[in-house]
Amino acid sequence: MEYLVVKSGLPTLDAARAYGLAQLLQVLANGKASPYITDQGGVFAVSLNAELTHDALTRSDMWRAAFADSNWQRVFLTYKKAWSAQRDRVKRTLEEQVAAVVTRAGDGLCVDFAGKFALPGPLDPVGFKGLKGLTAGNYSEGQTYLDEQNGALACLGATIAQRYKFGKREYFVTLPIPQMVQFNDFHQIRHLVYDKGLAYLGVRTAAAHFALIFADAIRERAAGNPYFPLSFSNVLYFSLFQSGQQFKPSVGGSINLARLLDIALSRPQAAAEMFKTWDYLFRRGSVKGNEALAEAITDLLMAPSGESYYRHARIFNRYIVDSSKRVNSEFLYDEAALMEVMAYVEQ
Amino acid sequence: MSNSEISLASVFAEESIKSFGKCLRYALWRDDDYASLIEFENAETPLQFAEAVRKFLRRYRSGGFMDEALRTQASEMRKHNRWDELRRTLRQNEIGPRPTEGNLERLTQLANNAQGVRLVRAAIISYGLTKRDPHKELEEVERGS
Numbered sequence: 421m422e423y424l425v426v427k428s429g430l431p432t433l434d435a436a437r438a439y440g441l442a443q444l445l446q447v448l449a450n451g452k453a454s455p456y457i458t459d460q461g462g463v464f465a466v467s468l469n470a471e472l473t474h475d476a477l478t479r480s481d482m483w484r485a486a487f488a489d490s491n492w493q494r495v496f497l498t499y500k501k502a503w504s505a506q507r508d509r510v511k512r513t514l515e516e517q518v519a520a521v522v523t524r525a526g527d528g529l530c531v532d533f534a535g536k537f538a539l540p541g542p543l544d545p546v547g548f549k550g551l552k553g554l555t556a557g558n559y560s561e562g563q564t565y566l567d568e569q570n571g572a573l574a575c576l577g578a579t580i581a582q583r584y585k586f587g588k589r590e591y592f593v594t595l596p597i598p599q600m601v602q603f604n605d606f607h608q609i610r611h612l613v614y615d616k617g618l619a620y621l622g623v624r625t626a627a628a629h630f631a632l633i634f635a636d637a638i639r640e641r642a643a644g645n646p647y648f649p650l651s652f653s654n655v656l657y658f659s660l661f662q663s664g665q666q667f668k669p670s671v672g673g674s675i676n677l678a679r680l681l682d683i684a685l686s687r688p689q690a691a692a693e694m695f696k697t698w699d700y701l702f703r704r705g706s707v708k709g710n711e712a713l714a715e716a717i718t719d720l721l722m723a724p725s726g727e728s729y730y731r732h733a734r735i736f737n738r739y740i741v742d743s744s745k746r747v748n749s750e751f752l753y754d755e756a757a758l759m760e761v762m763a764y765v766e767q
Numbered sequence: 768m769s770n771s772e773i774s775l776a777s778v779f780a781e782e783s784i785k786s787f788g789k790c791l792r793y794a795l796w797r798d799d800d801y802a803s804l805i806e807f808e809n810a811e812t813p814l815q816f817a818e819a820v821r822k823f824l825r826r827y828r829s830g831g832f833m834d835e836a837l838r839t840q841a842s843e844m845r846k847h848n849r850w851d852e853l854r855r856t857l858r859q860n861e862i863g864p865r866p867t868e869g870n871l872e873r874l875t876q877l878a879n880n881a882q883g884v885r886l887v888r889a890a891i892i893s894y895g896l897t898k899r900d901p902h903k904e905l906e907e908v909e910r911g912s
Contacts, residue, residue: 726775730889734808737895741795741804752898762776762893 423525425464431674432544432656433531433566433574435597438464440577441525442603444514447483448472448522454604459653463528464598472522477515486576487511494584494591495575497542497660497667506540506575513572521569529570537571539564542593543578545658545669580610585617585626590661590670592626596634596677599651605641606650612637618706621714623671627657628718629702631675636695639684646686652677675722679767683760693757694764700751701736713739720765729765773877779890783873787866788894793904794827795895797854797863802826804895807888816884817875829863837862838909845905853905862908 425441427434442455445468449455453470477483487507496503514521521529539547547564566574578595585592598606613633620626634655642648658672683691698717705714716732739745740752753761778784791807794800803826806819833841837860844853857863866874878887 726885726889729775730885733889733892733896737804737892740895741799741801749898753896754898758893758897759776759779762774762779766774766776 421469421526422465422467423522424528425466425525426528426530427462427464428531428533428566430544430546431597432578432595432658433539433546434464435595435656436543436574436577436581437529437531437570438466438577438598439581439606440573440575441466441521441529443486443576443580444518444521444573445472446603447480447486448474448476448518450476450480451482454602457598457601457603457606459597459599466525474518474522477518486580489579491579491582491584492575495542495578495582496540497591498540510572510575513568514576517569517572521573524569529573531570532567533565535565535567535571537566537568539566539571540575541667541669542582542584542591542660543574545672548669581606583614583630585620587620587622587626587659590623590659591667592620592623592657592659594627594630594655594657596652597654597656597674599653601650601652609634609637609641609650612640618703620706621711623657623659624673624722625702625705625714625718627655627673627675628721629699630657631655631677631680632695632698632702632721635677635680635684636691636699638681639688639691639695642685642688644688648685651681679724679764680721683764687760690756690760693754694760697751697753697757701732704739704747710739720761724765724767726765729761773883773886775886775889778877778886779893781873781877781890783866783870784877784887784890785894786864786870787874788891789904790827790829790864790866791823791891792894792897792899793863794823796899796901797858798827800826804892807891810884810888812881813875813878813884816878816888820871820874824866827863828858828861829865833860833862833909841905841909845902850901857908864908 423441423445425434425438438457442457445455445466449468449470449472453468455466455468458465458467492507493503496506499506541548581595583594613630616633618629620629638648638650641650654674654676656674659670660667661670683694698721701713701717704710705712705717712735716735719728720732740747791803795804803819803823806822810816810819841853841856844856874887878884
């Protein structure tokens, strides 16, 4: 059976709804089957071949575990101490309206922006107040609202799929956008990746490092199978900084994962070497005084070009030739990996 | 083929670039020749690039003869990881790989315009980022001299 999440135009919200629906369906199937999320352009299709038991929710350990996740507090960051009440509201909504959610998803689940569920800012930066209108004179401070069912699904999905990393004064939020993903595989990769992290310079570095370790985890999971059925199109990222009493969104953007995943799946050995060196550069660059290394590798990964490669090569060379910097030769490229980096730049 | 059609990866894999890049990497290790690295990095035109090559070749003394005693001495130092001492000995005796005339000609051919210079200098300094196998490298130097 195929269920559809019709995209609303808010990419973070839409991906979170797809993850949320996949989680709900997996619980309804008593964990006996894993849903498959596919990006079909205008919709995310979530398919599952299993019988659904609607009263399974309240008895399911998997369901209880989903609501015990520490990410709930971050998704409802702007609610401060009231975050748990919001989480309970989501749980109640889904438990009470599960049949309606599944039926709507069967026909294509559309967002109704005239609903009463206030979109939490960390779930999608668009949710914050202070959006501009069509002209500078038409400045609107309104909150974004959506219907209760889509809001609940999105919050559930965001809790599962968003990674929050706290920097010195701000949260760095990243979310992989599924293209063709078996939900169980995603869970395993999440387990490998989401707890890893460094003292990042900024949200771009955090997102680039996340993209790298995410691609590396997929490489590991694929175990040499170039046709491994798991792909993500992008990593969306944004930061949330504290402005007075409240968190507000700051820089945001997206990283295309296609090149990284192509290398990870089709040339896993060279990818392992290349990713090892890049990970080292991020780690070394997270230490005070070495920021240039992290900035250069972030630029290379996010905007691969001859210039960004050259900048990375120059800066890395400075560290290699300076014996006081002590770069372990284990983290240098081998020639095949460096050729792969060059191909990544020139693709 | 014009330079706009040549990829960095193919320039990097060129035999002449490989040989020259490895000489630069060796000079960085043996002589701490940072000046050459900076000059290659800053070369923008074929003329500046040719000047950087000329200065590098003047600084980089190689082609010295390794007699049997020196070979044994170097081999001992290598086996016992006395790298600083070995570097000093190799520098004093001007022992190291040397780019051939053919390689230099090919290098100049590739770097015949601004785009070519950008590709060649990126490919050359990239050899500094690659792993060295010092034992193998010095075995080759011992054999070659």
